[in-house]
Amino acid sequence: MITSIATAQAVPKKMCVFDLLGANGPFFAQMKDYKTVALAWGVELELKPYTSERVAAEDFKAGLCDAVSFTGIRARQFNSFTGTLDAIGAMPSYDHLKSVITTISGKKAAKLMFSGPYEVVAIYPAGAGYMFVNDRSIDTVGELAGKRIAILDSDPAQVEMVNFIGGSPVSASIATMYSKFNNGSVDVTYGPAIVYEAMELYKGLEPNGGIIKFSLVQLTIQILIRKTDFPEGYGQKSREFALSQFDLGVEQIKKYENTIPAKMWISVPEVDVTGYLEVFRQSRIRLRDKGIYNGKMLKLMRMLRCKKDPQQPECTAADKE
Known part of the structure; x- marks a missing residue:
């Protein structure tokens, strides 16, 4: 009623x-x-x-x-x-x-x-957005250099990021980035876990690929x-x-x-996690300075990260977000 x-x-x-x-x-x-x-x-x-x-x-x-x-x-x-x-x-x-x-x-x-x-x-x-790679040996930022990486053509932040790590950006939409990975047009794509089944990404991961167990976004x-x-x-x-x-x-x-089958996940060596975090932080700062990311939101997120883990190097960095 x-x-x-x-x-x-x-x-x-x-x-x-x-x-x-x-x-x-x-x-x-x-x-x-x-x-x-x-x-x-x-x-x-x-x-x-x-x-x-x-x-x-x-x-x-x-x-x-x-x-x-x-x-x-x-x-x-x-x-x-x-x-x-x-x-x-x-x-x-x-x-x-x-x-x-x-x-x-x-x-x-x-x-x-x-x-x-x-x-x-x-x-x-x-x-969480994870990187799907067609080669399991890619488990550090340095190994992404020269790889063909699918990026959303609607997001300038992704272009900036891929160029920064030395990758080769391949423009795509959400609708096409996964088919490009499955047919071998790109070496790396990213997305949440749901796309593994929904977009049949296991096809692009075979025989030597995997999913890097690190939250990219x-x-x-x-x-x-x-x-x-x-x-x-x-x-x-x-x-x-x-x-x-x-x-x-x-x-x-x-x-x-x-x-997702356990065998598909690739663990990031603990020693490399700090490197990942610093690369991402520098990217966010550059994107903020270019007017792509909002400085107020970046500051709020940094404060929340440091509240949860004050020992992180970024919490005492001179160039804080």
């Missing part, structure tokens, strides 16, 4: 939803749950699946949908603060990511969710709205709801990670 009353009073809105697997994918399923809850906030969402997040972003910009759900990397063009959550090497674990999302989902941080006509109304974990799915089209207070309710779903999301992500 309550649901039918809410539906009768709800304002209809269209939402573009990016999911590599379209209407059958996990992120689309997540948005179906979100749609149900949004009724209580006075909005009835009509979900439209997209397998191209570039097209989803363009349709959102053009006003063909009132809300959109896609990766934080794509969200950066609309809000550099939340779009910097997906910065390379900035969040070592799901625990770190939860801390920062908790911090920015509160009412005090609400103003940072606004940028022009847009508002970020939800941030969900999408999984914490990927997120973010929901943005055109704020004037939604009821007052919608964004805050939505952000608090998304935060309440964080642990459930990570639980699902870990199920995907645990389905």
Whole structure:
């Protein structure tokens, strides 16, 4: 009865939803749950699946949908603060990511969710991004030099990173980067554990490849709205709801990670971890100085990292983020 009353009073809105697997994918399923809850906030969402997040972003910009759900990397063009959550090497674990999302989902941080006509109304974990390599001997940054690495053509940060380590960047979209890996056009790609099965990456990993067990990036799915089209207070309710779903999301992500055969994982030698972290840190600083990463978000993430592990060299570095 309550649901039918809410539906009768709800304002209809269209939402573009990016999911590599379209209407059958996990992120689309997540948005179906979100749609149900949004009724209580006075909005009835009509979900439209997209397998191209570039097209989803363009349709959102053009006003063909009132809300959109896609990766934080794509969200950066609309809000550099939340779009910097997906910065390379900035969040070592799901625990770190939860801390920062908790911090920015509160009412005090609400103003940072606004940028022009847009508002970020939800941030969900999408999984740690791992490097998939076709040669198991690639387990240090130095060994990536000269390798063909698939990068998202929508993300200048990835171009910068690959050039810095001496790799050979090969431009791709999310839709094509995995097929390029499977057919041997690139030596390295990256993504969350879900793509192992969904994009059949085991094909590109055979016979000598593997997945480097080191979180390159914490990927997120973010929901943005055109704020004037939604009821007052919608964004805050939505952000608090998304935060309440964080642990459930990570639980699902870990199920995907645990389905990958143990033999596929490549451990990074402990002695090389510090090197990885410093390469990523220098990259983030350069990208901040170029205006690609948001300095305020980088500083917040650095403070959270150092709170959890004050012994890290970056915590006393002269060139802090």
